[in-house]
Amino acid sequence: MKFFPDFRNQFSGYQSALKPKDVVRLNANEGRVLNPYREYPLKRNEKILEQFANLYGVEKMNLIADRGVDGILELIFLVFNSPTTRVLTSAPTYGMYKILADIYGQEYFEVPLKGDGSLNSEFLLQSQRPGQIIIICRPNNPTGDICPKEQIEEVLKATQGNSLVVLDEAYADYLDSKEQGLDLLTRYQNLLICRTLSKYYSLAGLRVGFGIANSALVEKLIPYQSPYPVPSIVSDWLVENFNEDFISSANEEFQQMEIEKLKLIEVLTAFGKVKDSKSNFVNLYTAESKRLYETLKSFNVEVRLFEQLNFLRFSIGTQSEMQRLYTSLEHIR
Ligand SMILES: Cc1ncc(COP(=O)(O)O)c(C=O)c1O
Incomplete structure (x- = not known):
């Protein structure tokens, strides 16, 4: 995985206490009063992952859940942060990309969108530089533009796997499924798609979003995630209510x-x-x-x-x- 920072390869992250069935677990210092939320949640809640893998037409191993797309973006910036990482995106776009680049001290480079909402040829040129987090917001906030899907493929080809390409699809549920980018995942190892429950599903308060990528990339991200990214009360709510x-x-x-x-x-x-x-x-x-x-x-x-x-x-x-x-x-x- 050329685009994954070398120096991160050995890290295995915090090993949170698992609770196998029928095991007396006295290893997590949880309180002892019985209530539905006494125990720490699972880092990867299989039920939730299965539920949303089905929704997005992928496998559980392609999915990582976090505190909204914002949580996924934060994870990406954390993992891909190196002294030479550059963030490349188009402008105007979602303000958090710049804020995260500032927080992590990363160089931030914007190329204006063309008047018709497509990506500028300059953007395609700039995407050839290795070691970048390239973010495409589609549909784009705040302009609502939808750059041609072929341009995303052009960017993915131009990177030659040397950079991470993040497709922020916070608003993609409003598009026909063939207009969305999920089908690109099988062809490009360096693509990560962000999806959220905050917009189309009107569940912003739950703070749940997903990163969707090939399993090798998901596995690389998991160790860097906070130990309990989705609170139990939220996953319980989703299991109970997010049905057909x-x-x-x-x-x-x-x-x-x-x-x-x-x-x-x-x-x-x-x-x-x-x-x-x-x-x-x-x-x-x-x-x-x-x-x-x-x-x-x-x-x-x-x-x-x-x-x-x-x-x-x-x-x-x-x-x-x-x-x-x-x-x-x-x-x-
Ligand atoms: C393009 C874009 N990405 C991500 C987000 C954040 O979404 P979430 O609520 O899943 O963190 C927003 C919210 O406005 C957005 O417009």
Whole structure:
């Protein structure tokens, strides 16, 4: 695995206490009052891994669960941090990549996206440099752009396995399955895909996300993970509730969200140029972005301002949240 930092190869990580059946475990210093959460959780909860391996059409060994995609990204930055690592991504994109690069003291290099949302040829050129964490956010936050899938393959080919390519698919559940990147995994050993329960499945508060990659890469990451990445109360909740009915209602909710999104687009058109996305947000481009942001804030409605780029990002919220937004916008018009 050329792209894995050599100096990390010998590390085996913290060995958390396992609990085989029928063994009296007096080796973990847990408290002695009986309650459902007395014991430390498992580092790799097989039930959860199986459940989500099925959802993503991979094997358990291809999956690593953590505290949201943010937790997975943090793990990646921790493991691939070396004095020469460079982070390559396109701009504008999800702000945590830069923050993590700053935290880990890594060089951060951004190449602007093209106007049509595709990756710049400069990005492809830069991806040839070895020893990088290359991050592609698709659909991209905050622009909603979806770069052509062929470009991801071009990047994967350009790296020749010398860098890690991270495909942040936090919003990919909103895409048709063939538009998603999961099928690339069998062909590229240096690809890691991030998925989350926070967006399409409306479970941001659980803090669960997944890294999906070939098993050799997953095995390399596991030792660096914190000993108990998913709390028992969260995995219990998922085992109990994240079933076929839950997925069907998320799919139905997606249809409702699309209707709401069309309504929002119609309302926002009065304020500037609206850009739809295949995600759960739309963007309003206007030279008045700051003023509109402040005004909405005065109505206690928070949207996301990208002042330098002259746009506002509106998440599609609950019905009552959207109603508050529409009422505020009516007052502003
Ligand atoms: C592109 C992108 N990646 C990752 C995340 C974080 O997701 P999670 O809630 O799974 O940590 C977000 C959240 O807004 C995001 O927009």
